[in-house]
Amino acid sequence: MAGFRTGLTAWARKRSIWVFHVNAASCNGCDIEILAALTPRYDAERLGVELVPSPRHADVLLVTGTMNPLMKDRLKTVYEQMPEPRLVVAIGACALGGGVMRDCYNAGHGIDTVIPVDLYIPGCPPNPEGIIYGILKLVTGIPDKPEEAQQVVS
Amino acid sequence: MSDNTEGPHYTESSAGLMEYSAESAMPFGPVHPSLKEPEYFKLILEGEKIVQVMPRIGYVHRGIERAAQDRTWVKNVYLVERICGICSFSHSLGYTQGVENLTPFEIPRRARYLRTVVHELERIHSHLLWLGLIGHWAGFDTLFMWIWKDREHSLDLLEAITGNRVNKSYSTIGGVRKDLPDGMAERLKTEAGFIEKRLDYYEDLMGGEETFTIRTRGMGRINQEVTRRLSTVGPLLRCTGIPRDIRVEDPYAAYDEVVPEVMTSNDGDVASLITIRLKEARDSCRMIKEAVDKMPSGDFKINIPRAIPAGESMFHVEAPRGELFYYVKSAGGSTPERVKIRTSTMANILTGVEMLKGHTLADVPVVLTGMDPCFGCMDRIAVLEVDKGKEWSIGGEALRKYGIDYYSKRRGGK
């Protein structure tokens, strides 16, 4: 995370955030709001946010969904393929802690039990404006002290 | 079930599925023990052509049918609509109407009309979403951006009527949750007219763009034999010429008075699916205007006692993707005994497999999106090249880039 804060690289990284999106057993509600954030009404692309085809090109990982066992290994693999510095955003109530599925037998725990999460965006699903606000807050407002690293955005 | 000759060979089962057996005659089956990572689709290629596709589902299996037994009847509305974010109102409509059929109560006519309006708005939003995605996967990103910008108009209407864009919770047991706000009726008619005009524009745009039609015409061809054998539902069924629509065959909500027009085509390919969905979206605009004109006054909800009488009910709705089936069984208590849900994509997966056979890897994104799947996008595809003995996987976006490059090389440009 320190790599985001030093000088010219930090300045450049904040203005060009490449995201990779993973759907971990989600109902697609959050996924379509993420895609809507990239379309002309909300237009995250004017801020430099771009959806990339491979985790190896990405700075930020967006994860939606409650995670069932079939997706656990897949999510870990994707996270390990991302080069450092990397950030993870959990989007939607399901990724936070299971949401409405929290006591289902095949799903319903948050993704932070599998990979470290840097930002949580609650909502079911969160508004595209909320998603853009969250990503920007994450990238521009990273504190120097690691203890303050986890934030909650609403 | 397999022969014992040399080399890889296949056997067919009646559903058109094959079990690939290697020389050791070990059945490969849908789940091979050596697959380190379960894939969404395994494509078996011979040379350039796909000869078999083996889907692995269960990625979005969350155990909702079991969870529904632990929640009260009304709480289940919130659970059930989160099965799919794109057709969430169809789920809540199927569930609430299924439960109402167990009771001796009739919901007011106004509630039926309001449900129809939101149902059609959802159909518009879902079809526009799909049209944009087809553009995206075929490399026509301008279409994707413009269509999704116009789609926001339907989402604004949904937000103004129900309070949320995606998981609307509008239908409840006994009617709908709230009435139309003031001035909404006029606004609905104006916006529906605007969306209709934009759909006309997109029809011209898509029909005239050569780089787009070359990727959709003739792709994913199916015929009536396939759809009858596999009980396909939705636009995939209608693109082979079979005019079946649950809203017309078994009217629910207000469809006995606001009658949809059933759109069919005889070509059975992705281009005809585009035409059908465009026409359905336009017809939805027409129906919204008609429903607003004919809307009766009265209550929008009645109170139904919490304990639903014992019995079982079967109910189906025409979600944007096809028939959505609900079976609800009550034992007389405050929670259901059994809720069985059959989503439209589940019925169409095997048809999607048939659509893919005979195509090359470059056509996979467009053909697969043509069947309008609703399982978290085709994130990962495993490819098994039989004659070369190679197995590798590719992600969805990378496959999309491969397809775009393939077709631009075919056109001779770069």
Next chain:
Amino acid sequence: MSVESMQTIADETGGTVTTSKKAIVLNVSREKVPEACAKVAAMPGFYHLSTITALDLGEQIAVLYHFWQGKVFAVVKTLVPKSDARIPSITPAVPAAVFYEAEVKDLMGVFFDGNPYMKGRFVLPDEYPADAPAPLRKEADPAKIRKMLKLE
């Protein structure tokens, strides 16, 4: 498609017919299920298999095959004992049933002889233990399943 034609099939397969709002139910024994379903599917006009549902009735499991005939649901219903939950598959005559039967096998533990998806898991994850009860059965407890799948 009417009660009379269902009654004819019932007489041929040794079953009984009951009617309810919107559904004509044909109750048959499990050996006769493929024959009954093939006959329902071959009725003139259009046939369409909506889905296959399984219900846990305590000692027995009821399996319902829902056919939509354009005006009413034609349901073929059979009962199997929980201790010996096997039914011959209807996929040779009705290929659309293959996924629905596989789902019932995964979630309710009913085995369909002749269905190609009976090996391995279909909707459940591979880690689901083979000796654990099928999740929709009454004896299955979601909290225990979550522990088994290490979802805590």
